[in-house]
Amino acid sequence: MIPISKAPAKPARLMGAMPRRLIMVLLMMSGLPLLSGCAPVQPWERGNLAKPHMALQPFPLQAAFREHIYGARESASGGSASSGGGGCGCY
Amino acid sequence: MTRTLLHALRGLGLGVTRPETHASRRIPLIGRGPFRFATEHNPPDISGRATLRTLTVAAMALPGLAQSPLSQAAPGDTVTLQYGHYKQSSWQLYDGLKSQYNPLQVDNIQANGGLTLEDRWKFAFNYVQDTWSGATPVASAPQALGGNNPTAAGASPLISGNGSMLYDKSLTPFALNEETGDYVADRRLVQTVASASPEIRNQGDFRLGYEWDEAAINLGGGVSQEPDYNSAFGSLNGRMDFNQKLTSLNAGLSYNNSDISATINPLYSPYVNKSFYADKGQIQVYPNAGGGTTEILTGNRQDWATHLTVAQVINKDLLLDSGIGFIRSTGYLGNPYKAVDMVFVDTSGAPIIDAGSGMPALWAPTVAPVIERRPEERDQGTWDIRLVQYIDVLDASLHGGYRFYIDGWGITAHTFDLDWVQPIEEWTITPRFRYYSQESADFYQPYFLFNSAAPTNAGGQFNLAGVPLAAYSSDWRLSAYGAISTGLTVARPIGKALAFEAGFEYYTHAGDLRMGGAGLGAWADMDYYQFNAALKVDLSAASSAGLSADDPHAHHHGAVDHRQSHLGMTAPAGILFNHMLEKEGDTMVGVRYAYSLQQGGMMRGAGSASDAEIVANGCEGIVQCTYAPQKMDMNMVMVDLMYAPTDWLTLMLMPQFMSMDMHLRRLEGAPPPTTEDIHASHGGNPAHSSGGVGDIVMAGMFKFFEAPGHKLHGTLGFTAPTGSVNQRVNGNSEFEHYGMQLGGGTWNIWPSVSYNGYTGDFNWGGQLNAIVPLENHNDSGFAFGTMFQSTAWGGYQIQDWLSGSLRALYTYQDSIAGRYPQPFVPTGPMDTPQSYGGQFLDIGFGLNAMVQSGDFEGNHFGLEWLQPAYNDYNGYQLERTGTLWASWGLAF
Numbered sequence: 001m002i003p004i005s006k007a008p009a010k011p012a013r014l015m016g017a018m019p020r021r022l023i024m025v026l027l028m029m030s031g032l033p034l035l036s037g038c039a040p041v042q043p044w045e046r047g048n049l050a051k052p053h054m055a056l057q058p059f060p061l062q063a064a065f066r067e068h069i070y071g072a073r074e075s076a077s078g079g080s081a082s083s084g085g086g087g088c089g090c091y
Numbered sequence: 092m093t094r095t096l097l098h099a100l101r102g103l104g105l106g107v108t109r110p111e112t113h114a115s116r117r118i119p120l121i122g123r124g125p126f127r128f129a130t131e132h133n134p135p136d137i138s139g140r141a142t143l144r145t146l147t148v149a150a151m152a153l154p155g156l157a158q159s160p161l162s163q164a165a166p167g168d169t170v171t172l173q174y175g176h177y178k179q180s181s182w183q184l185y186d187g188l189k190s191q192y193n194p195l196q197v198d199n200i201q202a203n204g205g206l207t208l209e210d211r212w213k214f215a216f217n218y219v220q221d222t223w224s225g226a227t228p229v230a231s232a233p234q235a236l237g238g239n240n241p242t243a244a245g246a247s248p249l250i251s252g253n254g255s256m257l258y259d260k261s262l263t264p265f266a267l268n269e270e271t272g273d274y275v276a277d278r279r280l281v282q283t284v285a286s287a288s289p290e291i292r293n294q295g296d297f298r299l300g301y302e303w304d305e306a307a308i309n310l311g312g313g314v315s316q317e318p319d320y321n322s323a324f325g326s327l328n329g330r331m332d333f334n335q336k337l338t339s340l341n342a343g344l345s346y347n348n349s350d351i352s353a354t355i356n357p358l359y360s361p362y363v364n365k366s367f368y369a370d371k372g373q374i375q376v377y378p379n380a381g382g383g384t385t386e387i388l389t390g391n392r393q394d395w396a397t398h399l400t401v402a403q404v405i406n407k408d409l410l411l412d413s414g415i416g417f418i419r420s421t422g423y424l425g426n427p428y429k430a431v432d433m434v435f436v437d438t439s440g441a442p443i444i445d446a447g448s449g450m451p452a453l454w455a456p457t458v459a460p461v462i463e464r465r466p467e468e469r470d471q472g473t474w475d476i477r478l479v480q481y482i483d484v485l486d487a488s489l490h491g492g493y494r495f496y497i498d499g500w501g502i503t504a505h506t507f508d509l510d511w512v513q514p515i516e517e518w519t520i521t522p523r524f525r526y527y528s529q530e531s532a533d534f535y536q537p538y539f540l541f542n543s544a545a546p547t548n549a550g551g552q553f554n555l556a557g558v559p560l561a562a563y564s565s566d567w568r569l570s571a572y573g574a575i576s577t578g579l580t581v582a583r584p585i586g587k588a589l590a591f592e593a594g595f596e597y598y599t600h601a602g603d604l605r606m607g608g609a610g611l612g613a614w615a616d617m618d619y620y621q622f623n624a625a626l627k628v629d630l631s632a633a634s635s636a637g638l639s640a641d642d643p644h645a646h647h648h649g650a651v652d653h654r655q656s657h658l659g660m661t662a663p664a665g666i667l668f669n670h671m672l673e674k675e676g677d678t679m680v681g682v683r684y685a686y687s688l689q690q691g692g693m694m695r696g697a698g699s700a701s702d703a704e705i706v707a708n709g710c711e712g713i714v715q716c717t718y719a720p721q722k723m724d725m726n727m728v729m730v731d732l733m734y735a736p737t738d739w740l741t742l743m744l745m746p747q748f749m750s751m752d753m754h755l756r757r758l759e760g761a762p763p764p765t766t767e768d769i770h771a772s773h774g775g776n777p778a779h780s781s782g783g784v785g786d787i788v789m790a791g792m793f794k795f796f797e798a799p800g801h802k803l804h805g806t807l808g809f810t811a812p813t814g815s816v817n818q819r820v821n822g823n824s825e826f827e828h829y830g831m832q833l834g835g836g837t838w839n840i841w842p843s844v845s846y847n848g849y850t851g852d853f854n855w856g857g858q859l860n861a862i863v864p865l866e867n868h869n870d871s872g873f874a875f876g877t878m879f880q881s882t883a884w885g886g887y888q889i890q891d892w893l894s895g896s897l898r899a900l901y902t903y904q905d906s907i908a909g910r911y912p913q914p915f916v917p918t919g920p921m922d923t924p925q926s927y928g929g930q931f932l933d934i935g936f937g938l939n940a941m942v943q944s945g946d947f948e949g950n951h952f953g954l955e956w957l958q959p960a961y962n963d964y965n966g967y968q969l970e971r972t973g974t975l976w977a978s979w980g981l982a983f
Binding site for chain 1: 402410513596625
């Protein structure tokens with residue numbers, strides 16, 4: 001059943017809806033506090049980390065193509081805004 | 092070697108499309124090749140060399156001494172070519188109606204590279220082309236509205252319905268049962284599907300970076316162009332490493348400015364309310380040649396994005412990467428092709444059908460289709476985290492990520508992804524899983540139903556300004572739903588300097604998959620699949636077939652043999668199959684690009700043709716011609732892959748990618764347009780595009796004769812009909828013009844004989860070739876004519892690395908055999924088989940360069956302009972302006 005819509009849509013402004021507290025929480029969650037919390041990994045212990053499949057994104061070009069499609073099919077994938085380019089995706 | 096290569100390819104970080112995505116976020120704290128040598132399972136042997144290397148590695152890894160991964164010179168220098176294909180399932184339409192349009196599909200080709208300019212300076216470039224076509228929802232509505240019922244023109248959805256839908260007191264839609272004449276409750280919703288002609292997007296971008304020992308800065312920029320949407324963007328990114336490179340901080344800022352200029356589909360424009368945009372001055376109206384008007388919705392949007400991420404080594408097997416991002420978008424953020432149906436039911440008035448005979452009282456609604464409207468600002472925030480865990484037992488890695496998204500439109504979303512990257516021998520196999528869920532935007536509804544009379548102005552017309560909504564959209568992408576996708580990526584190196592990568596993904600979008608269930612109904616569910624394949628070339632690994640300093644071949648024979656082995660590589664860029672590989676085991680990778688332009692007046696034979704003549708005779712006398720082309724350009728990208736299994740045989744595989752544009756004009760004295768005239772409805776200067784995969788060429792090249800200064804070889808080639816010959820205009824309604832099809836549709840044989848020679852600083856050569864269709868017609872009823880070409884050229888070595896060439900090219904081509912099946916009706920000479928082919932003489936001016944030393948040693952480049960000198964056109968054709976060829980190749 002379709003809800004009857006008479007009320008105007010609520011104004012769209014994130015900063016109003018997203019208080020400072022939330023921003024602070026996001027910052028905390030971003031991993032910044034981890035800066036000091038880790039045991040040192042000596043240079044000669046970094047062999048596993050250096051393997052190609054341990055890269056954050058082992059297949060960047062493919063990932064870019066996937067992201068391009070997600071950007072045209074989903075609302076939250078950033079689309080053209082976060083990455084630069086990407087075009088309209090108006091299909 | 093394998094790992095070294097993959098490692099080097101990973102260094103491609105620079106060559107990534109999007110400066111701020113994960114793709115380019117790189118952990119800078121990890122050692123490079125030699126470092127790995129000392130720490131892998133294979134313990135270093137006790138020879139002095141290995142010990143020294145281990146010590147060197149340890150020293151390199153010390154803070155300040157260690158190179159940042161990006162600053163390692165040559166191994167990061169790569170070029171990648173990728174093809175990707177996306178195809179969506181058909182939209183679900185009820186009542187046995189199948190959407191009359193092909194499902195949406197996108198072809199994507201991409202080329203990019205990362206180069207070291209000088210020590211710490213890095214440059215990356217990227218080129219992308221998308222071609223999309225097929226069905227897309229323009230709105231959604233009750234099935235009872237009948238929006239997808241076929242129309243007379245066959246190309247237009249009934250956005251305002253067919254007038255048979257009624258509502259009861261509780262606002263349930265009722266549909267007319269045409270057999271009984273009764274109305275029955277029908278709550279089903281459906282997408283109202285429309286289709287458009289193929290459209291092409293081109294994007295070029297670059298990135299320039301500078302590396303310090305523990306920091307880097309990158310400046311990027313680019314443009315993206317499509318007929319209705321142009322954007323320019325720039326970005327600035329910085330990275331700093333701390334804590335003995337165990338921690339890395341990444342921050343970036345980017346700006347995107349886009350202009351929208353969308354032609355409103357003239358077939359549905361009369362039925363959709365545009366007053367909101369018209370009142371704001373965002374609609375421009377131009378008279379068109381058909382006597383009507385063309386309406387263009389214009390707008391501008393700006394996007395600012397920032398992000399801050401931290402990458403951290405947790406322990407020797409675990410990495411963490413996490414960040415926050417903020418994006419602010421302002422301006423016209425809507426989709427100019429999406430409409431909403433506003434439905435007004437005034438149950439306070441008298442019903443149109445009174446209760447009785449099993450039916451409740453029913454009221455007739457007022458249906459008002461309106462172009463969608465979104466808020467003019469949008470703030471978006473994201474937080475993401477990614478963990479990469481090394482799995483020692485299997486030498487694999489597990490990648491897990493989560494992303495949270497929130498925006499001011501009421502949308503929140505969660506994304507989870509999980510990849511398992513498993514090296515097996517030379518292969519790397521990666522199964523992938525992803526889950527996505529989003530809430531709907533505040534202003535999304537499948538359609539907008541009001542229990543009131545429609546607001547009207549003084550004249551009794553629907554008055555949009557009287558509707559109390561500030562934003563409204565029925566774009567399904569703003570609804571609440573979830574999506575699951577699974578995929579597989581495989582990669583492996585090929586030989587010394589190449590790597591192959593391919594991926595497949597299947598994606599299911601459904602309302603029920605929303606986190607917590609029950610999103611939008613099943614009527615908006617859809618699936619898609621995509622696949623992609625890429626070839627990566629490590630530019631520094633080339634030995635260039637005898638050119639390399641450590642190749643004994645080169646040392647023994649010196650400069651003369653040099654030239655002998657490269658005979659043919661210095662031939663003009665526009666000649667295919669012109670050189671073989673020197674010896675068993677050699678491979679070569681190259682790209683050839685052709686841009687061909689026809690522009691100006693219409694020609695017949697060797698002279699020009701008048702409009703009156705074309706109107707009368709250009710369409711085979713079946714009808715009078717209405718249109719003629721005024722400009723046509725074609726872009727062709729061919730990927731050259733060559734391999735020599737023996738000294739006397741070279742195998743060649745050449746995938747082709749095409750894109751074409753044609754602009755038409757109305758002929759003077761043409762008959763008045765009919766209502767079915769697709770071009771007339773397109774406006775005054777109709778233009779079409781097509782693009783995608785072309786025909787694949789396969790060939791074997793055989794060495795016939797070789798003596799100092801002379802080489803003769805023959806080629807037996809075939810083209811496989813992989814290019815589409817079913818490209819359509821405006822949905823499915825008409826075939827594209829013959830010359831706009833992406834392939835020939837027939838198997839063809841392509842034999843040739845080539846000769847190359849040189850003495851002193853002069854070189855020369857010649858070739859005869861023919862392309863002969865092996866079938867009388869393709870699936871669309873026609874076959875391009877047999878073509879024969881002969882060419883001869885002479886060149887001069889201006890410098891060691893540079894040569895110039897001059898050549899003559901004679902081409903004969905038959906007109907098209909067969910034709911498109913009925914009821915296809917030609918609109919101009921570009922639709923008539925007789926107006927293809929002819930005899931042509933072109934003069935070519937070329938330059939060739941071969942890099943002699945340094946990191947890019949062995950790369951060869953060619954450029955040639957072919958200037959028409961004499962033309963004898965079959966039928967009526969657009970004047971030929973010329974063809975530009977460019978080529979690049981690298982042998983290993």
